Amino acid sequence: MSQVNPTTTEPLLLPYAYDVEALKTLLQEMLQAQLPVAAWQWLQEKSAAVNQSGNSAFAVAFAAMPRKTGKAVVTLSEEQEQKLAAARKGLSIQGWTLDRLARVWLLLQLDATDQQAYVARIEQLFPAAEMNELVALYSALPVLAYPEAWRGRCAEGIRNNIGTVLEAVITNNPYPAEQLAEGAWNQLVMKGFFTEKRMDQVVDFDKRANPELAQILLDFAHERWAAGRAVPPLLWRGVAPFVNEKNFADLERAFFSENSLDRDAAALACAQSSYAPARALLEKHPEQKDAVASGVITWTSIAEKAALNA
Structure with a gap:
């Protein structure tokens, strides 16, 4: 997404390629309605502290999420599905658990003003992430700031051999079709067929045919x-x-x-x-x-x- 710089004719590149505030509000409403009161209060406290300098609240909360939120499957109304599609084209959270949704929402609370610091903060989560943390991280790719910065991570996700992680990369995820070069896209499709994923759930499969x-x-x-x-x-x-x-x-x-x-x-x-x-x-x-x-x-x-x- 870009807007015109009033002092020049050049576009200003914005960190998000969609209306992030609308999505944050929508996901917050879902979490508040479906989490136990104590879990929602805890999540609010952690989200308020994630951008404090030198504070480890973000990493701690990200790791502790399932113990606080539980792993119940998120329920969606038809209206919420429509709002979600309007806020971020191609995004689907069907089948997500509450801890997965809460982790993605927490990632959206990070300050994205400084691209280098923002990317580094999220990148450091990947190496030590366990399976469900990786699922949340790859699920978050289409909603993170600076979308071009995550192409390498997406390509790495295609090489992952954990079924649920690979599913989070390949299915119901608009990021690969939007950002991957043709070679990497073709690799994703073939990995999906090799591992028998639901290939009808690959976003923009027809658009990226080659x-x-x-x-x-x-x-x-x-x-x-x-x-x-x-x-x-x-x-x-x-x-x-x-x-x-x-x-x-x-x-x-x-x-x-x-x-x-x-x-x-x-x-x-x-x-x-x-x-x-x-x-x-x-x-x-x-x-x-x-x-x-x-x-x-x-x-x-x-x-x-x-x-x-x-």
Whole structure:
């Protein structure tokens, strides 16, 4: 986010790329409503002290959070979900626990005036963080100040092999799509497929589709076929915009698979492809065409069925 400097024509770069005050207020309302009174009072006291010079209140509170707040799952009303989407596009806290939400809210209380000091203060949390602390830190990437400063951390998160941490990086997180270079983005997508994450929950998957990723996905499909293993059906979502005469046979193989999820995914990929033979293939199968057109077949419905079959 930027604004014009009144003394020049150059833009001023602001630390946050969204309305941070609106988000802080919204998250505070959620915490105040769902935390026990004593826990909320404790959190308020700690948040008031986090920016005092030489004070360790921030690190202490961050580590102690689950003991104070508990780990109940946050409940969200439809109105709160809408407000959250308005405050920070792409952010979802569905399934978050209270300690995770409180940690992210506490991070938002840090003074971001001095970029170097701000970044250093958060960076020092990563090396010694335990699993749930890492989940909160990676969940916070899309709401932290100076978004460009966290690209390296995000790339490191992709290399993490702890399931819940990796999930916090890959799914329901708008940061990777907004900030990662193409190579790192492609690595994230492939890590998601390798570790069987819910790839329908990758924010802006379609927006970041690219020819190199499509080829990597096709190579992966060939490796799986050669090993006699199933191909993740959502893989075809990344291939769909780049179907051509060289790879159409691969899509046809999925279209005529014995596996119904493969067939559904291939039908949806045909519908989303601009390659004429792919569109023609779908036209020849009106039942699948109608299921796609009516919304019976979606990437989410395919992912949900795949998760049930896992």
